[in-house]
Amino acid sequence: MKNERSRINIWTSSSFIIFITYLLFLVYPIVTILGQALFVNGKISFGNFTTFFSRSYYFETLFNSFKVSIAATLFALIIGTTLAYLFSMYQFKGKKLLQILIIIASMSAPFVGAYSWILLLGRNGVITKFLMNVLHFPQIEIYGFSGIVLVFSLQLFPLVFLYANGAFKNIDNSVLEAAESMGSRGINRFFKVILPLLTPTLLAAALLVFMRAFSDFGTPMLIGEGYRTFPVLIYTEFISEVGGNAAFASALAIIAITIALTIFIIQKYVANKHSFTMNSLHPVEEKKLGPIKRLFVYIFVYGTVFLAVLPQIYLTYTSFLKTSGMVFVPGYSLDSYRNAFNRMGSAIFNTIRIPLIALAIVIVFAVFISYLAVKKRNFFTSIIDSLSMIPYIVPGTVMGIAFITSFNTGIGGTGFLAITGTAFIMIVSLSVRRLPYTIRSCVASLQQIPSSIEEAASSLGSSRLNTFVKITIPMMMSGIISGAILSWVTMISELSTSILLYTVNTRTMTVAIYTEVIRGNYGIAAALSTILTLITVISLLLFMKVSKSDNMTL
Template sequence: MKSDRQRLTIWTGASGIIFLLYAIFLIYPIVTILGQALFLKGSFSLHHFALFFSKPYYFSTLVNSFKVSLTATLFSLVIGTSLAYFFAMYQFKGKKWLQIAIIIASMSAPFVGAYSWILLLGRSGVITKFLMNSLHFPQINIYGFWGIVLVFSLQLFPLVFLYVSGAFKSIDHSILEAAESMGATGLKRVFKVLLPLLMPTLLAAALLVFMRAFADFGTPMLIGEGYRTFPVLVYTEFVSEVGGNAAFASALAIISILIALTIFFLQGYLARRFSFSMNALHPIQAKQVTKGKRIAICSYVYGIVFLSILPQIYLIYTSFLKTSGMVFVPGYSLHSYEEAYRRMGSAIFNTIRIPLMALAVVVVLATLIAYLAVRRRNPLTTAIDSLSMVPYIVPGTVLGIAFISSFNTGILGSGFMMITGTATIMVISLAIRRLPYTIRSSVAALGQVSPSIEEAAESLGSSRVNTFLKITVPMMLSGIISGAILSWVTMISELSTSILLYNIHTKTMTVAIYTEVIRGNYGIAAALSTTLTAMTVASLLLFMKISKNEQMTL
């Protein structure tokens, strides 16, 4: 009885502490901005919401965001699904390296891709100049709606590819053979058999792509020009040089959260409606094709992958070019790196220091939350597991505004928790936002560990805590590490929250790259971007080695 009481106290206490942390650093900030949005001069009012919907200038940004996000999602689904289909169904050379290139393309910061495409297809871009001067093409306009869609599509289709590639492994080849025997071949088999089987996966991938596109503000800020999107409006209203309207920005943030939650629940409903289980006793085997068909497949696959990594390749190239003021000139030099490391050395250090501290928090909390959600399930741990997914769908800009409002001027901010402008708030924001990656990976790993192993240890006299630390955690370690590396990669490329929370002492590389691009210091921005890409590639290679997964399907 005493042992049961002790175990109850330990795990209930852990659950209570974690819930308290979420209450302080997630629930309270969201409630704070909700209060700012709903109260005007101490009285309940919908003035700020009415202002948004009554003025076409404001409401059009929401429409623009939906247009961009839906179009990018559609293109990403088509490109990602077709690539996954070719990879699963046909044999051709270079699959391993193509998969690595696709993963690298998916993990780089979207606004870096936007900056790269400006260098390539901007008004003075290298491709633009070549097409105009050599082939007499008219001026290419990379800016605006189609520029944003281009960047998002090439940045986000790898997410669809990774999801669908994993789903193809669950499809039994006998289903395709049966369809073929009944006359369903070619495109008919794709639309009548494969796509219905892939529907739950496609819905999950579509949600992720849409939310990533809808929440991103760096890309439309750089390449959108006059095409304003909703995240840009939220950011500019909060940090406006002529005096930002925090209450109106809070109303916009609440609208953003409501949209995200609506789409999340809609996707969940559709996924449940189309859900079914598959067990591939005879997995799909890639088959040989004729030379002509192989050339066509390779041309498509290699062409798409080349376009997706072209921005990174050109960015690396420009980082070694000489610069004269804000212009690249013929010749090569390490001057951009020397200048970047001399002026932005602290930003590089912060990009390692702050995410590492956040990662330590993520690993500890994710391990505990995964264990509580799987092994100690009750209403409190279920609530914690649900709360952990909220930052997954809430835009980073919204959380940044919520943190500033809560810990600068809110009830806690006016007292002992004035942490705005410190490294602490950066660590907390990164940890809260990137926890879901490690939690889900840890939950998956723990789900494969039989409870009987822990029960056997307890029957031999091991306490629950000792069993957890010495048996359970080591057995789920691969999932913890894999999730931690993915969390790390997204942390070092984070911009939307950091751009609001940083100060001169906590500036990270993504913030430095963004500010240098705005100032026109393209050489320094290219050097920093190349450094960030190198860190990302190294992290992904480490992930693939630890997880022993060369395809890295999701």
């Protein structure tokens, strides 16, 4: 009886603590900006929303975001699915190295890629100068719509590749052999057999890519020039409204949340309609390539991966160049690194310190939430599981505005729990935003653990808590590690929320890189970007070492 009461108290209290935490740091901020958008002088008013929909300037900005996000999603799907198909169906050299490079390309901050492409293809870019001066090409226009789509496509196709590559492992080779025996080969087999089998996975990948592109702030801010997107509009309107009317910025944030939620619901409906289970008893057999096909595969695969990692390669190179003001000059030097450590040492330290604390919180919450969602499923835990997915779809800029509005004593703030400007709000924002990644990974691991194992432990006298700590958690460890690494890498590359919440004492490397690019200190920005990439690579290599895996799938 005592053990039963203890069991109830442990899981009930953990559910209650998690629920209160979500109410305080997720529901309350969103409700606060909703109230600020709707209530003017204590009365309900839709004036802020009317302003948005009545002015073409604002509506065109939203339309721009949709155009960019849809175009980037289509290109990412085409490139990522094609790569996954070639990796799974054919034999060629260098797969392990290429997979590592693809993962590295996917984990860097998008705006860093935008900055690098400006150095390469901007008006004074090294490739632009070569094409114009040597080959007499016309001026290349990297800015605006084309530049944003280029950066997003090369940055986000690895996510599609990781999803599709994992799905290919679940396709049974007998299905492909049966299709071939019925005369379906090559392109015809891909579109009629393979693509339908990949549809649920590609829908999930498409949602992730679309939401990443739709909510990204740094890339369009740097390379968009006059091409304004919705996150940039929200940011600029909020900054200009501080001290005045913050209600319009909150209305924009609510519109962004509504759009994201609608897209998420549509995706879930379509995915559920086409969902099915695949079990691979006989994995797809890789075929040898003929001379012509081999040439095509090597050009496409190596060329695509090279373009994806080119920004990191070139930034690393420029970080060792001498600088004179805003210009790189002939010769090599470590001055950029010295200046980076001297001026931005605290930012480098914060990039390790703040995400590490947030990661510890994420792991603890993810383990409990995933267990409650899978093993203790009821109406209350279902609400907790649903709340945990909200940050997955809400743009970072919106979450930043919600936190400032809710936890700020200044003008436009509510005065409740004044933590704006502290490291604590940075930790909370990172934890809330990146928690879904680890939760989904933990849930996937838990679903593979038979309930009979816990029942056997219980029959041998082990309490539920003891079983959870000593048996269940160790069996979940691969999922915990995978989710934790993904959360960690996305934390250290976070910009959208941090750009609104940081202070001089809590500035991170992504914020420092962004501000240094804006100021024209390209050498320091390149050095910081290289350090950030190095931390990312070390994190991924550590994951592969601990998980004893040479690849990562989603």
